[in-house]
Amino acid sequence: MTYCVGLLLNDGMVLLSDTRTNAGLDNISTYKKMFTFEEAGERVITIMTAGSLSVTQTTIAQLHEAMDDPEANAETSIMQAPTMLKVAEIIGRTLCNVRQDIDMKMQAAKVSTSASMIVAGQRKGGGMRMFLIYPEGNFIEATADTPFLQIGEHKYGKPILDRVVRPETTLVDARKAVLLSMDSTLRSNLSVGMPLDMAIIRDGSLTIEESRIEANDPEFTKMSEAWSNALREGFTKIEI
């Protein structure tokens, strides 16, 4: 499995993904699930992926190929599309085609493939937008009422987001919220694993601040312990 979460806030967008991929329990690998596309000052796009690795890798590869094609245009390249909605449409179409193609090959094995993506981006002069793209290529968009999107193993990490994330949440708090959400998921589900990839896109900056959090990151470990202690203390204090 996978856990990816994206927040769309007034100040910017915060994205976090794990890196564990597994085919069965005894075949575990580390793959980056966050992909950034940046033309500084013009356009930034971050894609996070969940699901069948063969589907997501091929989709990302085809998006790159379409961008690099000499005949690339606003209909085919996510770096030329006129709006973020168009970007989501191109990604959705590519994902759907790849999935159908691989599904057809898998039919004999009676296995079906699936994958979903979170796409976040902004282009010069436009607002920040974030989409969750389903395996069929259709998508939904984050709004002020629902300022976060999740793919993969999303349940363990949802209660903390439900409680603290609002559009006016600061980017510092947002970073903390997604890390704690990931921490709960890491603890309860073996198929989600370190290291983590984080991207922050400040509104209007048109740049992506990327960072990787390694397995023994002292700051993350400290935060994880502090959160465990806070939960236990809170638990002790409640009278019933």
Place this chain on the structure above:
Amino acid sequence: MTYCVGLLLNDGMVLLSDTRTNAGLDNISTYKKMFTFEEAGERVITIMTAGSLSVTQTTIAQLHEAMDDPEANAETSIMQAPTMLKVAEIIGRTLCNVRQDIDMKMQAAKVSTSASMIVAGQRKGGGMRMFLIYPEGNFIEATADTPFLQIGEHKYGKPILDRVVRPETTLVDARKAVLLSMDSTLRSNLSVGMPLDMAIIRDGSLTIEESRIEANDPEFTKMSEAWSNALREGFTKIEI
């Protein structure tokens, strides 16, 4: 869906279930999912159910019928079975038979039914035991290493249990833990709903303390708010 959780602790067993049943989103009802069988001083058994209501109701009805049968014996009646293991076997066999029978009727509709149960009990002279019974009738047992079992919508409420439940947890803390675990589930999943049914079986008491927590229970509401506040405060205090 459903959420049921059972803790097996040194001091006793604590069980909690919700009561929401739904067939689609616009057909929501309240059904008790906790069933108690008690011969005070001799034997206590509590069963919690998740899954297809037609399967669980028929299974419980058949268990009752088998108990009340004039020819009931140690092989057929959970109130006469010589050990809790035998009790789990009888329940598992009944569940499996009912499910297979209903599944056969449903084949034309290409729908398959499923249900699982948590069984907790003690008989005079025996230890407390708790089992999770799968739709196929096989089961696993709670142990000191894994002192809790969950069925239904279990993910939202697992992080708090992972963090605070140990075999030496007191019954007071255990009660708080299952209520907070349920609170997180109620908040994040619409298909789990109040009122709640709770049962406490103190080790060696051979009685079941049952209680129902209604939708506007002031104590539960207060605890839920206190927990939200504790989470938010803990969140605020963490520095990163």
